[in-house]
Amino acid sequence: MAIASTGWYVVEAFVTERGASADLEQTTMATALTSQDVHHAWAALAGDVRTAVLLTLRNERPFGSHVPYVFGSDWTRAYLHLSRLALHTQHLLENPQVALFIAEPDGPEKNPLALRPLNLQGEAAILSPDAPTYDEVKRRYLERFPQSEMMFGFGDFALWELQLADAHFVLGFGQSFVSTAPTAARWVHQKVERPASKKA
DSSP states (O other), X not given: OEEEEOSSOEEEEOOEEOOTTOOSOEESOOSSOOHHHHHHHHHHHHHHOOEEEEEEEETTEEEEEEEEOEEOSSTTEEEEEEETTSHHHHHHHHXXXXXXXXXXXXXXTSOGGGOOXXXXXXXXXXXXXXXXXXXXXXXXXXXXXXXXXXXXXXXXXXXXXXEEEEEEEEOSTTOEEEEEGGGTTOOEEOOOOOOOOOOO
């Protein structure tokens, strides 16, 4: 296993091994994964991938934007630094429902059908500078994105807190897991519900 740092904590990351002449990937992940295994995997993904797709609603249709982010102590809280001049921020001011999509980057040596995606759904709210967590979130955000320091002096920018309620994480074929905010540390293997066959 490899060690990866998210900027918030250090986690063990699952790594992919490839033989010299192998066409198929063999992973170090066991078939039966525990909640801790899945936690390590999503935290490693969040540590490796610093930008996500923010999905807002525009005229009741999904609208995607590329955004830098940081997580709180688990996946149920994510933080963005957004300008109110941006379309996605205007959407959030009208409708706070939101999704955050994080995916393993593609590459020539990878199978694009086996990349790890993490889907999170919830609502967004501006994080007030008077909030007890504001200074810590700002510090951690700038630790990860020092280029953003100047933007904290712009009047149209604000920190937003994504209050995420549901998570869906795919770690490979047949390895889909779901979690909810009340039990954020518990990941449950998602069973495929096949449609009932119609009788002739």
